[in-house]
Amino acid sequence: MAEELSYSLRRRTVLRSARLQRFFEYSVRDQSTTIEQMLQEVTRDDLKAELLFRAIEAAKDSISEIKLQVLARAFATGAFAADEAVVDQSILIVEAISQLEAHHLRVLNILCGESTTHFDSSGAPVEEPVASELRNCWSDEQIAQADPGVAAVVNALTARLNNLGMLHDDSRSRLGIDVALWRLTVFGQACANELHRLGTQSGG
Numbered sequence: 413m414a415e416e417l418s419y420s421l422r423r424r425t426v427l428r429s430a431r432l433q434r435f436f437e438y439s440v441r442d443q444s445t446t447i448e449q450m451l452q453e454v455t456r457d458d459l460k461a462e463l464l465f466r467a468i469e470a471a472k473d474s475i476s477e478i479k480l481q482v483l484a485r486a487f488a489t490g491a492f493a494a495d496e497a498v499v500d501q502s503i504l505i506v507e508a509i510s511q512l513e514a515h516h517l518r519v520l521n522i523l524c525g526e527s528t529t530h531f532d533s534s535g536a537p538v539e540e541p542v543a544s545e546l547r548n549c550w551s552d553e554q555i556a557q558a559d560p561g562v563a564a565v566v567n568a569l570t571a572r573l574n575n576l577g578m579l580h581d582d583s584r585s586r587l588g589i590d591v592a593l594w595r596l597t598v599f600g601q602a603c604a605n606e607l608h609r610l611g612t613q614s615g616g
Contacts, residue, residue, distance in 0.1 A: 428472040431480060435471040438484030443492060454491050459499050463490045466503060470510030478514050485606045505603050508576050515562050519569045520578070520604045522558045523550055523596050549582050549593035570594055578603055 436447045443450070454460045467487040474480045486509060490502025526547040552570055556563035570592070573579045578600030583593040596604060 431474060432468065432472055434477075435467070435474075435480055435484050435487075438481050439488045439491065443488065450491065459496060459503075460491055463487060463499055463503050463506065466510075467506050470506055474510075476514040476517075478517055479509065479512065482517060482606050483509055485609055486603075489606065501602060504599070505606060508578065508599075508603055509606075511576060512572070515565060516569055516573060517607055518559055518562055519555055519566070519573060520596075520600070520607055522555055523548075523579070523594060523600070524604050524608060527551075527554050549595045551591050551593055553591075555594075573600065 436450075440447055440450050445453075451464075454464050464487070467483055471480055471483050474483060483506060486502055486505040489505075490499040493499055493502070527550045550558075552566045555570065556566045562569060570579060574581065574594070578597055579594045580597050580600075581592045582595050583591055
């Protein structure tokens, strides 16, 4: 048992090192620099160094490859930015993404698009102009229909994204109904932008 435990611990260390290597590779993939040059530049700036350390902590425990790539994209956005405000935002995004898993990212991706027709509490279609205002709002049911793979846990996924400030429930302010209609917040859109940029650059 002791040998098996020792092997498992060594394997975990190896896997973490491999994740960090891929994280750094993703970070510089679209930049005209090397990992070594990037690290030298980033560690000279206290704020960017803080971003680096937080990103490393999140990346080494990231089992999902898509999460690892999104973390790398969010880190790179701040690491190569000249504006401190962008670096600050990247720190917040990295902190938020570190608390998410692949299913959360799938929901974020869905919320970037336009939802299907909305219905009011009586079941009647919502008319314009309200319908136009709700095209970026999604109910849990609509999210589940768009991606059946998250259907069983969609309520937990949207609840976590809401708690992190990425989603806002527009149902009561728009229609006064009890069914949550989720819309990306400005912060949620910033996080989703990193996911969208990743998909665009990878051809997905």
